[in-house]
């Protein structure tokens with residue numbers, strides 16, 4: 454079974470999609486590392502299945518170009534994303550791994566195979582490199598969701614590290630919590646220590662939180678129309694202005710202080726949670742910097758729920774950020790191991806549903822819930838996303854995706870409140886049951902609803918998407 458760290462689940466990167474942008478980007482980088490760059494005269498990429506069908510809208514071609522070009526999604530300045538792509542397209546050349554410039558015409562060298570799929574996974578890419586001696590090499594990679602990449606012939610294992618508390622199923626997590634008399638985040642912390650020093654874990658988790666906070670702040674202060682041709686207007690910034698009603702602030706810290714101050718009505722809190730989620734996913738749709746959590750399409754749910762706790766819970770403590778991330782990460786891992794976090798395999802239940810379950814469990818942990826209540830909250834949140842399809846209009850991660858994050862966040866908060874008032878020993882459905890059910894539902898779901906834009910809203914809403 455896979456050993457997955459919280460840092461495999463939460464990854465800083467560029468929108469709009471973990472499976473269709475981040476995964477292909479990482480695959481391209483990996484391909485460059487695995488070939489003899491000084492000998493290469495030409496490269497080509499073939500996109501299969503869902504990567505072909507919604508790749509344009511999800512920026513797969515852009516991600517592949519930047520990955521081949523030696524750009525990294527964590528460090529590239531956001532403003533360079535479109536600029537570097539524009540340069541590659543204009544000059545019809547790429548600087549392979551940042552080391553060797555070769556001819557590259559994206560129109561000819563990125564091939565969208567709309568009607569072909571490879572058997573292992575719906576998101577497949579084949580990279581080919583041609584060498585000066587007339588020979589060449591090709592590698593096949595699969596973007597299996599959440600930015601994870603598997604190479605043909607490799608097992609889907611991110612780490613073979615032996616952990617103190619191995620967890621393959623939800624019942625393993627319960628067992629360790631009972632046996633060790635620890636809560637969920639304490640068990641996960643012990644496992645993370647097998648990979649990293651305590652300071653490194655804390656520092657990196659706070660960096661992840663800072664990236665989430667910055668995405669919310671940027672989204673709440675950026676007006677305009679999202680790219681891609683759907684003409685979707687950004688809503689977080691006007692909502693932020695309305696809710697703050699002219700209160701002054703100079704930076705993200707002061708912005709949070711202003712949100713936190715004063716009494717808040719139920720309606721105001723609902724609007725703020727939506728505003729936080731909208732902000733992140735508008736940034737995601739605009740090729741901005743977000744944190745994959747567990748995917749990019751669902752990147753707004755966890756920041757919105759953690760920000761809700763930070764701004765509106767009287768019991769919030771700074772250490773809750775670490776607790777929240779550890780708990781959410783473990784719940785995301787359980788879904789990845791037992792079902793899927795790829796919409797191309799399981800529809801939107803695998804994205805928004807999983808992020809909502811992660812946030813619900815994490816919020817419950819921070820609000821003092823027992824291990825059983827944490828798992829109960831995660832179960833409740835997923836139970837009410839089961840069967841949710843993926844049908845992005847125009848293949849863009851905008852409609853229904855952006856609003857869907859607001860719904861995932863609110864469901865997570867509701868699930869937490871139900872679980873905190875509940876007796877988990879009397880629950881009829883366990884977290885393990887709902888993970889198994891989600892897996893079976895994913896298997897039964899028509900391919901039309903698995904990130905292909907072949908069904909649902911994607912075919913019922915008449916739009917004129919201009920290619921850009």
Ligand code: SF4
Pocket residue numbers: 750751796800801802804805842843844845849850851852853854855857904
């Ligand atoms: S509909 Fe859901 S799964 Fe599909 S792209 Fe949008 S957020 Fe992702």
